[in-house]
Amino acid sequence: SQKTQEIKEIKMRPNIDDHDYDTKMKKVLEFIDEGDKVKITLRFRGRELSHGQLGMALLQRVQADVVETAKVEAYPRMEGRQMLMVLAPK
Numbered sequence: 001s002q003k004t005q006e007i008k009e010i011k012m013r014p015n016i017d018d019h020d021y022d023t024k025m026k027k028v029l030e031f032i033d034e035g036d037k038v039k040i041t042l043r044f045r046g047r048e049l050s051h052g053q054l055g056m057a058l059l060q061r062v063q064a065d066v067v068e069t070a071k072v073e074a075y076p077r078m079e080g081r082q083m084l085m086v087l088a089p090k
Helices: 018-033 046-066
Strands: 007-012 037-043 070-079 082-089
Touching (some): 046 082
8 A cells, every 4th residue: 555645735934933944844854754745835925025035045945954855856936926846755
């Protein structure tokens, strides 16, 4: 009975604080360990959109934190007010 691979979504804000970030990253790693893909969605509000580099920096940090166990399947891209990235288990 093989587990079907699901895509789990984790939502963050560009200016997330460290504690929230750590909590969400724990979930990300759990999903990856279970063999699921993880879609990270950054929601930008109002003026945050002009600070796209904040979002990029955050997603690069996510990449660096999961480099041991996950690969990037879809590199960060903007979709409307959201920035998306998909990680898959290695």
